[in-house]
Amino acid sequence: MAATVDNRPTSSKPQASDVGKEYILSQTVAFTTTANQLAQNETMALFDIPANTMVSAAWIKVTTADTDITDVDLGVSTDGSTNATLIDGATLATTGYKTNGTYLPIAVTAANQVVLTNKDADTINGAVITVVIVCRSLALT
Numbered sequence: 001m002a003a004t005v006d007n008r009p010t011s012s013k014p015q016a017s018d019v020g021k022e023y024i025l026s027q028t029v030a031f032t033t034t035a036n037q038l039a040q041n042e043t044m045a046l047f048d049i050p051a052n053t054m055v056s057a058a059w060i061k062v063t064t065a066d067t068d069i070t071d072v073d074l075g076v077s078t079d080g081s082t083n084a085t086l087i088d089g090a091t092l093a094t095t096g097y098k099t100n101g102t103y104l105p106i107a108v109t110a111a112n113q114v115v116l117t118n119k120d121a122d123t124i125n126g127a128v129i130t131v132v133i134v135c136r137s138l139a140l141t
Helices: none
Strands: 022-030 043-049 053-064 072-077 087-090 096-098 106-108 112-118 128-137
Touching: 022 043, 043 128, 053 072, 053 087, 112 128
Parallel strands: none
Antiparallel strands: 022 128, 043 112, 053 096, 053 106, 053 128, 072 087, 072 112
């Protein structure tokens, strides 16, 4: 199943010279834009993650809250489907940093996407968030 909304940048992919180096992927999403709004169980692809990558940290910074949204997941997915491997059950109802270190670090052995999923019954339509992940390239793909 492909992601409902594809927001992946085309220019921020790691290069062969990045092997062994840590790098950060970051993206700000304004759900106030109609094209970015997510209904329940809809997904948004945010980043491509190459094979042989370690994800060591992930967080969501909520700068504008959407008081109806109390359950979003952030995960690594091969096909854009829902997944909570990075953050499970974060709320967008309050501003601040949202994280869940239970699942980290994780090794991504095949090329994947980082996907945000709205698990709440309400549509995300008022939040502004920044999603950040910290990665380390382990080997050439």
